[in-house]
Amino acid sequence: MNNINIDIENNVIKIDNNSTIPLYSPAGFKTISDLWLNVGWDQKYMYTFSWLGRPIIQIPDDMMRIQEVIYSIKPDLIIETGIAHGGSLFFYASICKAMNKGRVIGVDIEIRAHNRKAIENHELFNLVTIIEGDSIGVETLNKVENCIKKDDNVIIIILDSAHNYDHVLGELLAYSKYVSIGSYIVVTDGSQEYLGGTLRAKKDYPEYSKTWNTNNPKKAAEDFVSNNPSFQIIEPTFPFNESNINVRVTNWPSAFVKRIK
Numbered sequence: 001m002n003n004i005n006i007d008i009e010n011n012v013i014k015i016d017n018n019s020t021i022p023l024y025s026p027a028g029f030k031t032i033s034d035l036w037l038n039v040g041w042d043q044k045y046m047y048t049f050s051w052l053g054r055p056i057i058q059i060p061d062d063m064m065r066i067q068e069v070i071y072s073i074k075p076d077l078i079i080e081t082g083i084a085h086g087g088s089l090f091f092y093a094s095i096c097k098a099m100n101k102g103r104v105i106g107v108d109i110e111i112r113a114h115n116r117k118a119i120e121n122h123e124l125f126n127l128v129t130i131i132e133g134d135s136i137g138v139e140t141l142n143k144v145e146n147c148i149k150k151d152d153n154v155i156i157i158i159l160d161s162a163h164n165y166d167h168v169l170g171e172l173l174a175y176s177k178y179v180s181i182g183s184y185i186v187v188t189d190g191s192q193e194y195l196g197g198t199l200r201a202k203k204d205y206p207e208y209s210k211t212w213n214t215n216n217p218k219k220a221a222e223d224f225v226s227n228n229p230s231f232q233i234i235e236p237t238f239p240f241n242e243s244n245i246n247v248r249v250t251n252w253p254s255a256f257v258k259r260i261k
Contacts, residue, residue, distance in 0.1 A: 004035060026244050033249045037191060041251065042198040049087075052094060054118065056087025058188075061249045063091060066158070066186065069236050069256070070095050073183055075102050076152040079144065081135040081171055082161030083108045086119040092158075093127040105147050106130045107140060108161065135161050136170040148178065157185040159217070163192055168220035172257070176224075176231065179259045185231075190218025191251040218254045225257060234258040 005014040011023040013031055021027045037059075040046070046059050056063065070078070070092065078092045083106035096102035104127060111119075111132045119130060129147055133140035148155070157175045159168060168187060179185050193216045195201055201209035208215075225231045233254050238246070 004031065006032075026246070029245055030247060037249065037251060038195065038198060041191065041195055042200040044200070046251070051087045051091040052122070052124070054087040054090055054122065055085040056091060057084060058088065059249075059251055062188070062252050063088075065236070065248055065250070067091075067095060068239055069184060069186075070156065071099065072236070072239065073154055073156065074099055075154040075156045075180075075183065077103060077105065077148065077155045078158065079105045079107070079155065079175065079178065080158040080160060081107045081175070082159070083111070083115075083119075083130065085115050086122070088158075088160070089119065089128050089130075090122055090124050093124040096127055097124060103127045103129070105144060107135045107144065108132060109134050136167065136174050141174055154180045154183055156180075156183050158188065159186065160188045163189050163217050165215045165217075165220045168217045169224060172220060172224040176228070176257075176259070179231075181259050181261060183259060185257045185259075186252070187217045187221040187255050187257060188252045190216060190221065190253045190255060192216040193218045193253070221254050221257055230259055230261050231257050232260055234260075 003016050006023065007014060008023070012020050013023055013028055014020050015031070021031065040059065046057050049056050049060065078096070080088060080092065083089050089104055089106045092104045096104065106128060111130060119125060119128070131140060131143045133143070155178050157179055159171050161167065161171070172185060172187070176185055192212050196209040196212035201212070221233060225233055234256055236256055
């Protein structure tokens with residue numbers, strides 16, 4: 001898709017001067033949403049939010065959708081790789097507190113001193129354990145495993161650390177064994193697949209971004225399920241929907257890798 005012309009007077013969207021779709025339609029909404037996601041990533045829109053005082057570098061749509069999934073399965077344990085400032089840790093911890101069930105383990109290769117201090121001083125830190133180390137390193141995985149209790153029957157994994165193909169595939173292989181049947185390993189930021197052409201990507205990642213079409217979390221998730229029949233990429237249903245929209249506005253395409261057996 002190279003050119004999009006939004007004709008408000010006639011309520012249509014013209015794409016590449018070849019096809020036309022109604023502006024006020026699910027297809028119109030998706031076209032505009034995809035463009036919005038692209039521009040929003042380029043302009044760092046997701047860097048404008050916080051949760052309970054800590055920055056949370058995600059768009060609200062994705063956090064709302066994962067909240068729906070967490071509440072539907074009510075996990076005993078949430079494991080997140082890649083914690084940055086800790087906002088997502090406390091987002092998940094606040095859901096656990098509201099449900100009166102569950103706790104959170106956060107893993108990051110580097111927890112900077114100011115972030116560690118803020119995380120450890122947070123009101124919900126009693127529901128959080130943080131582990132510093134390479135998320136697929138043997139020592140780190142041993143620490144994670146030591147934090148898993150025998151009665152942790154429902155576990156959900158959220159992958160949000162390094163976003164290159166090899167690392168994400170390594171995380172999928174390492175952490176999938178902890179995922180309960182009916183639960184998910186959630187692979188974030190698969191939108192990287194189509195962001196290589198943005199101005200920000202060309203400026204900030206001039207060499208790396210050229211490979212994003214295949215070197216990305218989405219590709220890792222898709223290849224993982226193709227070789228692991230116990231898992232499928234399954235879109236969670238909307239628990240409430242009185243609209244014509246049935247697709248997520250998301251930076252996490254193909255994210256929800258569900259263990260089915």
